[in-house]
Amino acid sequence: xxxxxxxxxxxxxxxxxxxxxxxxxxxxxxxxxxxxxxxxxxxxxxxxxxxxxxxxxxxxxxxxxxxxxxxxxxxxxxxxxxxxxxxxxxxxxxxxxxxxxxxxxxxxxxxxxxxxxxxxxxxxxxxxxxxxxxxxxxxxxxxxxxxxxxxxxxxxxxxxxxxxxxxxxxxxxxxxxxxxxxxxxxxxxxxxxxxxxxxxxxxxxxxxxxxxxxxxxxxxxxxxxxxxxxxxxxxxxxxxxxxxxxxxxxxxxxxxxxxxxxxxxx
Amino acid sequence: xxxxxxxxxxxxxxxxxxxxxxxxxxxxxxxxxxxxxxxxxxxxxxxxxxxxxxxxxxxxxxxxxxxxxxxxxxxxxxxxxxxxxxxxxxxxxxxxxxxxxxxxxxxxxxxxxxxxxxxxxxxxxxxxxxxxxxxxxxxxxxxxxxxxxxxxxxxxxxxxxxxxxxxxxxxxxxxxxxxxxxxxxxxxxxxxxxxxxxxxxxxxxxxxxxxxxxxxxxxxxxxxxxxxxxxxxxxxxxxxxxxxxxxxxxxxxxxxxxxxxxxxxxxxxxxxxxxxxxxxxxxxxxxxxxxxxxxxxxxxxxxxxxxxxxxxxxxxxxxxxxxxxxxxxxxxxxxxxxxxxxxxxxxxxxxxxxxxxxxxxxxxxxxxxxxxxxxxxxxxxxxxxxxxxxxxxxxxxxxxxxxxxxxxxxxxxxxxxxxxxxxxxxxxxxxxxxxxxxxxxxxxxxxxxxxxxxxxxxxxxxxxxxxxxxxxxxxxxxxxxxxxxxxxxxxxxxxxxxxxxxxxxxxxxxxxxxxxxxxxxxxxxxxxxxxxxxxxxxxxxxxxxxxxxxxxxxxxxxxxxxxxxxxxxxxxxxxxxxxxxxxxxxxxxxxx
Numbered sequence: 130x131x132x133x134x135x136x137x138x139x140x141x142x143x144x145x146x147x148x149x150x151x152x153x154x155x156x157x158x159x160x161x162x163x164x165x166x167x168x169x170x171x172x173x174x175x176x177x178x179x180x181x182x183x184x185x186x187x188x189x190x191x192x193x194x195x196x197x198x199x200x201x202x203x204x205x206x207x208x209x210x211x212x213x214x215x216x217x218x219x220x221x222x223x224x225x226x227x228x229x230x231x232x233x234x235x236x237x238x239x240x241x242x243x244x245x246x247x248x249x250x251x252x253x254x255x256x257x258x259x260x261x262x263x264x265x266x267x268x269x270x271x272x273x274x275x276x277x278x279x280x281x282x283x284x285x286x287x288x289x290x291x292x293x294x295x296x297x298x299x300x301x302x303x304x305x306x307x308x309x310x311x312x313x314x315x316x317x318x319x320x321x322x323x324x325x326x327x328x329x330x331x332x333x334x335x336x337x338x339x340x341x342x343x344x345x346x347x348x349x350x351x352x353x354x355x356x357x358x359x360x361x362x363x364x365x366x367x368x369x370x371x372x373x374x375x376x377x378x379x380x381x382x383x384x385x386x387x388x389x390x391x392x393x394x395x
Numbered sequence: 396x397x398x399x400x401x402x403x404x405x406x407x408x409x410x411x412x413x414x415x416x417x418x419x420x421x422x423x424x425x426x427x428x429x430x431x432x433x434x435x436x437x438x439x440x441x442x443x444x445x446x447x448x449x450x451x452x453x454x455x456x457x458x459x460x461x462x463x464x465x466x467x468x469x470x471x472x473x474x475x476x477x478x479x480x481x482x483x484x485x486x487x488x489x490x491x492x493x494x495x496x497x498x499x500x501x502x503x504x505x506x507x508x509x510x511x512x513x514x515x516x517x518x519x520x521x522x523x524x525x526x527x528x529x530x531x532x533x534x535x536x537x538x539x540x541x542x543x544x545x546x547x548x549x550x551x552x553x554x555x556x557x558x559x560x561x562x563x564x565x566x567x568x569x570x571x572x573x574x575x576x577x578x579x580x581x582x583x584x585x586x587x588x589x590x591x592x593x594x595x596x597x598x599x600x601x602x603x604x605x606x607x608x609x610x611x612x613x614x615x616x617x618x619x620x621x622x623x624x625x626x627x628x629x630x631x632x633x634x635x636x637x638x639x640x641x642x643x644x645x646x647x648x649x650x651x652x653x654x655x656x657x658x659x660x661x662x663x664x665x666x667x668x669x670x671x672x673x674x675x676x677x678x679x680x681x682x683x684x685x686x687x688x689x690x691x692x693x694x695x696x697x698x699x700x701x702x703x704x705x706x707x708x709x710x711x712x713x714x715x716x717x718x719x720x721x722x723x724x725x726x727x728x729x730x731x732x733x734x735x736x737x738x739x740x741x742x743x744x745x746x747x748x749x750x751x752x753x754x755x756x757x758x759x760x761x762x763x764x765x766x767x768x769x770x771x772x773x774x775x776x777x778x779x780x781x782x783x784x785x786x787x788x789x790x791x792x793x794x795x796x797x798x799x800x801x802x803x804x805x806x807x808x809x810x811x812x813x814x815x816x817x818x819x820x821x822x823x824x825x826x827x828x829x830x831x832x833x834x835x836x837x838x839x840x841x842x843x844x845x846x847x848x849x850x851x852x853x854x855x856x857x858x859x860x861x862x863x864x865x866x867x868x869x870x871x872x873x874x875x876x877x878x879x880x881x882x883x884x885x886x887x888x889x890x891x892x893x894x895x896x897x898x899x900x901x902x903x904x905x906x907x908x909x910x911x912x913x914x915x916x917x918x919x920x921x922x923x924x925x926x927x928x929x930x931x932x933x934x935x936x937x938x939x940x941x942x943x944x945x946x947x948x949x950x951x952x953x954x955x956x957x958x959x960x961x962x963x964x965x966x967x968x969x970x971x972x973x974x975x976x977x978x979x980x981x982x983x984x985x986x987x
Contacts, residue, residue, distance in 0.1 A: 130777040130854070137862065138789055145793075145869045154873035154897070156809065157890070167805050174806060178796040185767065185792045192770040193785060196705070197777055205707040205967050206772025212711030215764035223760045227753040230803055235746055237805035242742035259567075259659070278656035279663055290658075324659040325560040325567055326671060328737070328812065332878035332890070337808050341739040342559050342671050343654025359888050363812035363880045365553050366560060367568040368479035371883035 131197020135190040142186040146179060157333050160354040160379065164335040166237040173233065177226050241336075246349035250315035253308070256289055257320070257327035257340040260369030262360060263288045266303040269393060274299020281323060288323070303392045307376040311385035312355050320346045328364035331377055339364050352379040410949045420530075422522035423949065427529050428508030429843065434533060435500035435832075438491045440916075441540065443909055445488035452476045454895070454902035456885050470548050479569045481884035482551035486570075487542065489554030490578065493685065494585050495536050497828045501692035502627070503532070503592050505835050506620040508843060510596060512940045513617045515605025515957040515979075517950045520598035524591050532588035539581035542574045550575040553882060555682070558652030558674035562644040566660045576645050583638035586631040593631070596624035605939075607959035611713055612978065614938045614963040615702075618717050619695020622724050626684045626691070629728065634681035637674065644669070675738055679731035686824050687727045690791075691720055693831025694762060697787045700838050701766060703936040704781030705773030706974055708964040710765040719758035726755040736804040737811050745804040752802040759795055763788065774974075778934070779853030783834035786861045787827055793865075794823025797872060812882075815875020818868045826864045833860070836919070841933050845946040846926030852918040856911050863908025870897050937975050938963050 148154065159168055208214070254265035254273055267273050274289075274296045281290035291299040310316050320329060322340035329348070330337040333356075338348045362373035380388065411417045421427060451460060459474030470480030507525065511518055519525045542549035547569040552561040556578065565572030600621040604613070613621075640651040644666075652674045655667030698709050698716055709716060732740065732748030766788045775781065797819040800806045810816065833856075840848045879886075879894050886895055932941040939957055940947075957979050965976040 130782070131775050134777070134782065134785065137858075141789075141862070141865050145865065148869075148873055154877040154894070156876055156878065167808065170803065171800070171806055171809070174800055174803065178799045182793065182796050185763065186789060189767050189770060189785070189788055189792075192767060192773075193775065196770055196773040197775040203774055205705070205774055207707075208710055208768035208771045212715050212765055212768070215710060215768050216715065216761050219757055219760040219764055223757050226799075227750075227756070230799075231746075231750060231753060234749070234803045234805045238742070238746065238803075241805070241808065242745070278658055281658045281661075281663075283661060322657075324657055325563070326557055330812070330878075330880065332809070335809055337737050337811055339738050342657055343669070344672075344739050346739045359890060361880055361888055365482070365551075365557065365882045368477075368482065368551060370482070371478060371885050372887055374888055 131193045134197075135194035138186055138190040138193075142183060142190070146183055149175060149179060158354075159335055160333045160352050160356070160358070161335050162351040162353060163237070163240045166240060167335050170230070170233050170237050174230060177230075241350070246317040246347065247315045250317040250349055251310065252317045252319065253310075254289070255308075255318050255320045255329065255340075256323055257329070257362065257366075257373075258283075258288070258323035259325065259367050260362070260373035261306065262308075262327075262329070262362075262373070262375040264305050264308045264375075265289055266305075266389070266392070268301030268303055270298060270301055272298040274302050278323075301393070303389075305392065307378060308360060309378040309380060309385065309388050310352060311382045312352055312379050314382070314385075315349060315351045318348045320348060325366050326364045327362050327366045327373070330361050330363040331358055333358045334377070337363060352377075355379045355381060420526060422518070422526050424507050424511050424519045424522065424525060425843075425947065425951075427525050428504055428506070430529050431499055431507055431532070432504035434529075434536060435496050435504055436916075438495035438499070438536060439829075442488050442491040442496060443912060445484045445491070447905060447909055448476065449481060449485050449488065450902040450905045452481055452884065453886075454899040466543065467548055469546075476884075478884040479551050480548060482553070482882070483542075483549040483570050483574070485882065486551060486553050486578070487539070487549045490539060490582070492825065493554055493689070494582065495532075495539070497689035497824065498589065498627075498685065499532065500832050501696065501828060501835070502596075502620060502623050502688065503528070503589075505616070505696065505832075505839065506596060506623075506692065507592075509839065509940055510617055510620050511599060511603065512943070512947065512951050513614050513938055514600065514603060514608050515939055515952070515959060516599060516603035517952065519595050520602055521595050525595050528588045528591040528595065531584055531591065535581045535584035535588060538577055538584060542570075542577045542581075545573045545577065547572065548574055550578045555678060556641070556674075557678075558641065558644070558671045559654070559657060559669075562641055562652045562669075562674070563657070563659055563664060563666075564645060566662055566664070576642065579638050579642045579645070583635060583642065586635035586638065589627050589631045590635070593624040593627040596620055597628065600624075605957045605959055609959075612959055612962050613713075614695075615698040615709070615713070615716055616692070616695040618713070619691050619698075619720060622717075622720050623688050623691045626688050626724050626727065630681045630684040630688065633677055637677035637681070640677075641674065672735075672738060672740055675735050676731070679734045680728070682734065683731040684724075684727045686820075687723055689824050689828045690831075691724065693787060693791075693828045694720060696831045696835045696838075697766070697784045698762075699938075700780050700784040700834050701769055702964040702966065703838075703934045704776055704778070704784055705769050706776065707769065707773055707966050708962075710768040711761075712964075713962075715765060716762060719762045722758040723755055726751050726758075730755060733802055733804075733807075736807040742804075749802055749804055753799070756795065756799065756802075763792055763795070776934075778837070779848070779850055779857055780834050780838035780934070782854065782857045782861075783830050783837060786857065787830040787834060789861075790822055790830055790864065791827045793869075794819060794821075794827055798823065809878070810875055812880055813875035814871040814879045814881055817881050818871030818875060821871070822864070822868045826868065833857075833915070838934065839940070840919075840922065841929030842940055842945045842947065844923050844926070845929050846922055846924075847929050847933065848922040848926060849918050852914060856915045856918065859911035859914075860908060863904055863911065866904035867901050867908060870901055873897065935973060935975055937961075937965055937977055939978055942977055942979055
């Protein structure tokens with residue numbers, strides 16, 4: 130029975146690990162400036178935990194193989210070095226891994242969340258609601274109009290609750306259902322929710338951030354490749370959660386300028 | 396210790412008379428332990444069926460499930476699950492499994508039955524409170540299941556019930572009115588039951604130990620139940636007020652978790668001043684220790700059974716294991732923020748919460764290495780209980796290691812809310828804890844029911860389950876790497892479509908693994924009546940539960956007051972006829 134266990138566990142271990150090694154299912158190619166640091170950290174963590182996984186499972190399999198069978202008369206043996214060697218190994222190896230990951234990870238996290246957006250960042254206001262994202266550009270005046278929850282009306286297309294009649298800054302605000310940005314341009318999103326919690330997740334950008342009702346949350350990034358990517362909601366927000374999505378269009382500066390002009394004209 | 400032994404000398408209550416007082420409102424810890432166990436069994440059955448429904452829907456969303464429309468005409472018209480009903484079933488699955496299975500069976504079930512016996516006591520410190528804890532928990536269970544039968548079904552906000560989705564009411568979606576209120580009442584009631592239980596466990600362990608049962612001589616399981624009780628006392632004391640506040644937001648017009656200016660279903664909500672993150676902080680302050688409330692009894696049970704399986708004490712013994720369990724318990728209160736890395740809380744906090752989360756892996760690694768080191772040079776007797784204990788080590792390693800990724804805020808950016816998280820917590824908290832329960836069931840069944848379970852059926856159950864859980868939960872990690880978001884009732888995004896075959900594989904694996912659990916159920920009930928009669932000590936184990944008849948008499952020790960002379964796991968002792976010595980064997984053989 131023990132030998133069967135050892136064989137089964139070995140097969141499980143090798144098959145499980147092989148899909149990680151072969152990248153059968155994997156992250157899409159990163160398109161952000163901060164992404165490579167995160168991917169590198171992911172790779173280092175995978176290496177460390179992968180070695181730990183294989184060594185621990187195969188040791189367990191090997192020891193079970195060794196310790197089973199017809200052995201009633203045999204005396205048990207202690208692990209060489211006893212618990213002291215185990216405690217020392219865990220403290221040193223895991224401790225080293227923790228120090229390394231914390232140190233490297235802190236820098237990667239800081240690049241996304243602690244460093245402020247560059248001053249030249251393009252500022253876009255994002256509102257999440259059941260079950261859509263809306264994006265607001267400041268328009269030619271560079272100013273966002275004020276938001277008035279009592280004026281919000283999806284039926285009238287006033288998703289943000291703007292008051293153009295009394296608020297000059299609101300008159301040229303551009304509100305669209307997909308996010309169009311220029312490549313290699315720092316972007317600053319101001320994220321807020323109209324109703325419940327939502328989240329903004331773009332796999333290729335290595336960005337995920339919750340929308341928290343009552344809070345305005347800044348997120349900044351720079352896309353390095355053009356293309357069309359999916360923005361999905363990752364925070365359970367109600368019955369249509371699975372279907373809450375939008376597109377991110379990363380375009381050249383010229384295409385962006387043209388797009389913006391066409392939106393102003395509308 | 397001498398004074399406390401006097402307490403154990405007098406039984407708290409006399410043997411009950413009549414069916415009602417013997418089997419229903421019994422004060423006997425053994426009956427209450429079994430009641431908790433069977434409550435968990437009912438909950439896990441419902442939870443498993445719910446998981447089959449959600450898994451089936453994920454793989455074949457447009458295929459009808461015959462008969463399901465009778466459960467809810469609105470939720471499953473023609474047998475096809477709607478997106479909102481999918482979320483209702485998912486919420487109920489998570490809530491049942493976390494609260495009424497993982498928190499209930501390993502701690503309240505086995506703990507109630509065996510903690511008093513293992514310390515040489517005749518019952519728990521407060522038998523009436525003990526009975527009350529069970530019945531309060533039972534009411535919580537009934538209230539939760541009743542959500543299936545209210546008009547718009549169980550809540551759709553997940554077992555984490557994030558506000559304001561869970562606080563606004565039916566404007567936010569189906570199930571968020573009556574269903575959500577019943578959910579929060581159920582969990583509040585559950586908290587009360589757990590708090591009462593925790594007090595009883597702590598008092599019993601500290602006050603009712605037999606003569607000679609020093610703390611150092613307590614079995615690993617007793618330590619685990621004791622530490623878990625302390626965790627429960629602190630954690631449920633925070634979840635209970637959180638539930639009260641959430642109920643007040645629904646019923647009292649308050650705004651604890653709802654900020655102002657929210658427009659839901661085109662209605663400006665009449666709330667202001669609340670904080671949605673407050674719910675997350677309160678919930679996860681409970682929620683992370685809860686992971687350890689579910690798993691620490693499993694650590695104890697695995698260590699306890701491993702000794703009898705390996706015929707040697709655990710490497711490092713009580714000092715190292717208890718040191719690690721206490722460290723894990725202590726650190727578990729400092730890490731709740733790692734569930735909230737991308738929640739919008741101050742990003743500096745994420746770095747602060749990350750460090751203790753990573754540090755907690757050190758005691759967990761020490762325990763794991765000591766288990767593996769214990770298997771080295773052992774004389775393994777691989778009965779089903781032993782197989783599940785060793786299987787526990789494997790799944791605990793797998794589930795624990797993926798935690799390394801999620802403990803780092805920078806990696807959580809990509810992996811948060813994906814199937815990677817689902818695979819991680821199911822493996823480490825669900826599967827590992829359930830392996831602990833299976834190990835405990837196969838090991839202690841002879842003592843609890845006086846009969847042996849079928850070993851061939853048990854082993855078949857083990858093999859299908861062990862391979863099955865890897866087939867279910869390992870691919871979830873790959874899905875997470877591909878960015879597959881959790882809690883989606885269908886995969887409509889372009890990048891998710893190619894992943895559906897993986898979901899089908901998981902669903903088929905879940906059905907096969909689930910079928911093996913029916914085998915377990917058959918074995919359990921068949922063996923209760925038809926199993927071979929059990930001896931007093933069928934596993935040749937050393938602790939006090941194996942010094943009394945199977946099943947034990949009403950007062951456990953038949954009027955005898957056990958005296959403990961030895962540590963809990965003396966195996967391989969020189970000069971003894973067997974390879975083990977019972978805890979109550981005198982140090983010097985008695986002179987005739």
